[in-house]
Amino acid sequence: MRRLAAALGAAAMLTLPLWLASPYHLHVVIMAGIFTILALSLNLLLGYTGQLSLGHAGFFGIGAYTSALLALHWEWPFWLALPSAALTAGLAGYGIGRLALKVRGAYFVLVTISFAGVISLISINWMELTNGPLGLPGVPAPELPGLSFRTKGAYYYLVLAAAGLSYLVCHRVVRSRLGRAFVALRENEPLAESVGVDPTRTLVAAAVLSAAMAGVAGSLYAHYTRFVSPEVFLFSYTVTMVIMVVAGGKGTLLGPVVGAILFTALPEALREAMAWQWQMVAYGLLLVALVFFLPRGIVPTVASWRR
C-alpha cells in the first residue's frame, strides 16, 4: 500500500509538466521545489540541532547573488555558479556557526537576524557590485549541450532533481553519527558532551550544511527568475521558511517537504480570495494558532493518528 502510493507519487512528479498545462501552476510548483530545499535546510538547524536561524534569507540571498554575479560578470556556466553559490553561502554559515559556539537560543537568533540585516544593507548600498536596489537583470538560464532550461517544463526537472538530492542528503545526514549528534545536542548538551559529542564541530557542521543548501536554493532561484534584487533578503522569506518547518513538523524529514508544498500552494490559492495584506495577517495568526493547537506540526500529528 505504501509502496504503491510512493510509486504513484513519483510517477506523478516525473510526468507533471505533461499534464499540468498552465505555466502559472508550473511556476507555483517550481517555487514549491525551491522552498522545499530552503525548508529542508532550515530544518537541519531548527529541527535537529534546535537552534533557530532567522538569517536564512541571508544565506539564500548570498547564494542568489553569488550565482548571478559569476554568471553575469565572468560568464561562468550555471553548473559552476551553483556549486560556487553553495560554497560561498556555506562559508557564511561557517562564520555564523562559529558564533553559535558562544551563544545559543535567543542570542543565536539575534546574531543570525543581525547577520541577514547587515548583508541586506550591503546589497542595497554596494552599488558597484550589486547595482543596489535596481538589482541584477538578465541572469542567464542554465544550458547543457543540446538542452536549454529556459522553459518552465525543463526547469521543473532541474528543481525536482535538486530538491530530491537535498532530501537524500538530509536523509543520509540525519541517520548518520553526525545527525544523532545534532539531536543529542538539542536534547541535552552537557549529556551529549559527556558521551563525546563535540558541540563546536557538530554545530558548525550543521550550520555549514544548512547554509550551503540555502545557497543552492538561492542559485536555483536566481537562474529561474533571471533577476536578483535586495528583495531576496526580505525577512518574510525567512518567516515563510520558519512557518513551513514548524507547520510541517520540525525534526522530521518529511515535515519540511509537506510544509513547503502546502505553504507555497496555499497563498497562491488564497490570492484570488484575499488581498496580500490579509494573507500576511492570516499568516501571522496561523503561526500563533499552530503553536497553540498543533505544536508538533502536521507530519508527527498525522503519524500519531495512524498508530
Added chain:
Amino acid sequence: MDAFLQHLVNGLVLGGTYALLGIGLTLIFGLMNLVNFAHGEFYTLGAYATFAALALGGTNFFLAVAAAIVVGAAAGALCERVLLRPLRDESIDTTMLVMIGRWIALQNGELLVWGGVAKSIPHPFPTAPLVLGPVGIAPLRLFVVLTALGLIGLSWLLIQKTRLGTAMRATFQDRETAALMGVRIGRIHTATFAFGSALAAAAGALLGPIFLAYPSMGDLASLKAFSVVILGGLGNLAGATLGGVILGIAEELGAGYVSSGYRDAVGFVIIILVLLLRPSGLFARSERIG
C-alpha cells in the same frame, strides 16, 4: 568640531528614545525570558495612536502622547493575558514564534487600517531651531529628549522605590523564591509586559512626529531595542539607558562620517560584536547568559 557636536546632540535625542525602547524590552526579556519580536509593534502602535488621537479625536498634542502611552499599556496587558499567560511554561522558542506571528499579523493589520503611505504627525512646536552656541536643536527634539529622560526617571523610581518594582526585581532574581514569598508571578508578568509596552509606545509617540508613522516602522525599532538590551545586559535598567544613548550617538556618527546608507547597520554590528566579545553586555558585572 561643530558638526561633531551637532551629531552628538542629534544622537542624544535618538538615544533617549532608544533607551525607552531598550528599557521596556530589557525588563520583558530579563524578567519573562521572552524574546519579544513584537516589541516594535508597540512602538508603531504608539505613533499611530498619537496620530489617531490628533486627527480623529481632535485632542491636543500632549494629551495625544499620554493617550498613546495608555493605549500601549492596555494593549500590552491584553497581549500578555491572551497570548503569553497560557504559554508561560513553554520553551523560549515557542513564545518567540508566537511573538513573531503576532508581529506579522499586527503589522499587516496596520497596513490595512492606515494604508502604506506614511502619515505625518502634526505637533505644536515652532520649526525654527533653538541655537545654543555651536549647535542647534529643534524645540520638538528638545521636548522629546526631556520627556524621554523624564520617563526613564519614572521607570527607575517604579523599579527601585515601589512595591511593584521590588516584586519585579525579586521575580527577576529568582522566580520560585519570589512566588514563595507571596509575589503573584502572573500579575508581575502582566504588569511588566504592560509597562514595557507602554515605554515602547511612548518612544513611538515621541519619534513619530520627528520622522513619520508607517506600518513597518517597528521592524527596525525592535532590532534597535535588541541591540540596546544586548549592549546594556539583560534586565539592566542603567545599562539599557546608557546603551540607548551609545547606540543613538553611534548611529549619528556612523551616518555623518561613514555613510548614511549604513546607519541602520550600526545596531546589527553592535549585536554581533557584543555577543562575540562580551556576551553579558558592556556593563554587567557577572555572566548572565542563557
